[in-house]
Amino acid sequence: AVVSTQSTGAVVSAVVFYSMYLPYTIASLQEENMDFWMKLIACFSSTTAFGFGMLHVARYEEQGVGLQWDNFHVPPRTQQFSTLHVFYMMITDFIVYILLALYFERVLPTKCGVSARL
Numbered sequence: 001a002v003v004s005t006q007s008t009g010a011v012v013s014a015v016v017f018y019s020m021y022l023p024y025t026i027a028s029l030q031e032e033n034m035d036f037w038m039k040l041i042a043c044f045s046s047t048t049a050f051g052f053g054m055l056h057v058a059r060y061e062e063q064g065v066g067l068q069w070d071n072f073h074v075p076p077r078t079q080q081f082s083t084l085h086v087f088y089m090m091i092t093d094f095i096v097y098i099l100l101a102l103y104f105e106r107v108l109p110t111k112c113g114v115s116a117r118l
Contacts, residue, residue: 017047024051031055036080043089046097053086 003009027034027042028051034042043049059076060067073084 020045021047021051024048027052028055039081040085040089043086044093044096046090046093049086049089049093052081053083053090056083056086 003012023042023045024047027039027048031039039052043052056076057067060071063076065071067083072087073082075082
């Protein structure tokens with residue numbers, strides 16, 4: 001286990017969540033000035049990708065269209081970054097996080113104090 005008590009785990013998870021959400025708050029303020037690649041890199045944080053996705057949904061609702069399958073690949077404004085890009089980045093985040101979890105599960109010591117060999 002990474003943490004030994006429940007209260008420590010709650011504090012650590014809250015700190016990790018807010019530190020992962022911080023890039024979205026910065027990116028949302030600078031979104032109009034951000035490049036396509038800058039948004040893509042920012043979406044390596046799953047909370048940032050989710051925030052951009054919800055921002056796109058809100059913009060489509062603002063236009064009175066709503067997010068549909070036929071406009072999933074079309075950016076909500078005159079940008080290059082579409083909801084499809086956000087979706088791909090969320091899938092990429094999922095794969096990276098699963099691989100990291102599997103790696104750390106093998107590397108970190110178990111209850112007996114011995115890590116598994118790779």
